[in-house]
Amino acid sequence: MxxxxxxxxxxxxxxxxxxxxxxxxxxxxxxxxxxxxxxxxxxxxxxxxxxxxxxxxxxxxxxxxxxxxxxxxxxxxxxxxxxxxxxxxxxxxxxxxxxxxxxxxxxxxxxxxxxxxxxxxxxxxxxxxxxxxxxxxxxxxxxxxxxxxxxxxxxxxxxxxxxxIGLDAWPYLPRPEGFPTVLFAGHHDPDGGAEIAIDAAAEAVRAGARFRLVLAMRGRPGQDPGALDEALRERAGASGLTDFELLGYVDDMHALLASVHVLLFPPAVLGGKADIPLTVLQALASGRPAILSDLPQFADFGHAVLRAPAGDARRTGQQLAWLLDQPRSWDVLAERGRSLVEEHFxxxxxxxxxxxxxxxxxx
CATH class of the missing domain: 3.40.50.2000 (Glycogen Phosphorylase B;)
Structure with missing residues (x-):
């Protein structure tokens, strides 16, 4: 018809x-x-x-x-x-x-x-x-x-x-001033990356980096978000992270990304998440460098992101510490990420x- x-x-x-x-x-x-x-x-x-x-x-x-x-x-x-x-x-x-x-x-x-x-x-x-x-x-x-x-x-x-991704809706933003913030945004999925993000952040702190880790977590049907959030808080505490915040669903992702310096997204498996997660595209479009796990799906991002072996918190943390200590490399990755989104997404x-x-x- x-x-x-x-x-x-x-x-x-x-x-x-x-x-x-x-x-x-x-x-x-x-x-x-x-x-x-x-x-x-x-x-x-x-x-x-x-x-x-x-x-x-x-x-x-x-x-x-x-x-x-x-x-x-x-x-x-x-x-x-x-x-x-x-x-x-x-x-x-x-x-x-x-x-x-x-x-x-x-x-x-x-x-x-x-x-x-x-x-x-x-x-x-x-x-x-x-x-x-x-x-x-x-x-x-x-x-x-x-x-x-x-x-x-x-x-x-x-x-x-x-x-x-709407390029007008996600404009390139200057680097935030002040104390660095590192963001993980994802679901409470097994091997979904939240635990590795905490362990990697702790590794980066031990390497001398200073930053605030923010986890923006979303639940799925049938899950108990309160219990899962508490388990993440306990893991952060046991890892020695003191500058740590856990959020639920974020209504204004624009404002959150404007305040962060790095997106940390190291899942071992994507599970129910999109093959190319929207949060990664939003971060790259906004000029926020991303550290990802080396899943095959992420190979399409090429040299516009940093990648570490899936599940390797030590290597991921080392990359995070290095990036926060290298402002010129941060600028290069920010520009590469925006260019990649403009050309391919x-x-x-x-x-x-x-x-x-x-x-x-x-x-």
């Missing part, structure tokens, strides 16, 4: 676009905002919205108390997707490959019918799920590393479209690639 001569596309997400922030929701919102010549159908949180809704497209109500993809939200998403897939020209799914995805993929003909499907994969929770999964259609990976994994799992037609390239893909599949 077409509205005039404009294609109609269903944005299939496991939670509402105006609900909680997540990699899938962010990517779907960016596609919606980048393609003005497409009529989108998207899921909206009801009865209350956690965020301001997109200004265009057709919202479809999805009952959700907090906008988080709990099991009821996922079930509603699948059922509503089955209804509206028959009323659009194309389905664009933004779904992480997790525990329930293999079953969904096998039900794809029943749920989504014969419409062409684009599946943007924010991430893969566990490689074991790939062996039990069928591709939904044309598959989009965020990085070359993820594309290779998906092709090796017989996903067929796999393209690479890196995520975007800008909105124009993102919009052009998805627009071309839509034309190809709808022709």
């Amino acid at each position: 077409r509205h005039g001569d404009r294609p109609r596309v269903l944005l299939l997400t496991s939670s509402p676009l105006d609900g909680s922030e997540g990699g899938d929701v962010r990517l779907a919102s960016d596609v919606l905002g980048s393609l003005p010549d497409v009529d989108f159908v998207w899921f909206s949180q009801w009865p209350r919205r956690r965020q301001a809704p997109p200004a265009r497209g057709r919202p479809v109500r999805l009952l959700s108390r907090d906008g988080v993809p709990h099991v009821p939200e996922r079930v509603q998403s699948a059922l509503l997707g089955a209804v509206f897939a028959r009323r659009v020209d194309l389905v664009h799914a933004f779904l992480t490959i997790g525990r329930t995805f293999p079953a969904f993929s096998w039900l794809r003909p029943l749920l989504l019918g014969g419409r062409p499907v684009v599946h943007t994969v924010p991430g893969v929770m566990d490689n074991r799920f790939l062996a039990r999964t069928r591709p939904l259609g044309t598959t989009i990976a965020l990085s070359e590393s993820m594309a290779r994994r998906l092709r090796a799992a017989d996903f067929g037609d796999v393209r690479v479209v890196p995520p975007m 800008g909105p124009e390239r993102f919009a052009a690639r998805y627009a071309a893909l839509y034309r190809e599949l709808l022709s």
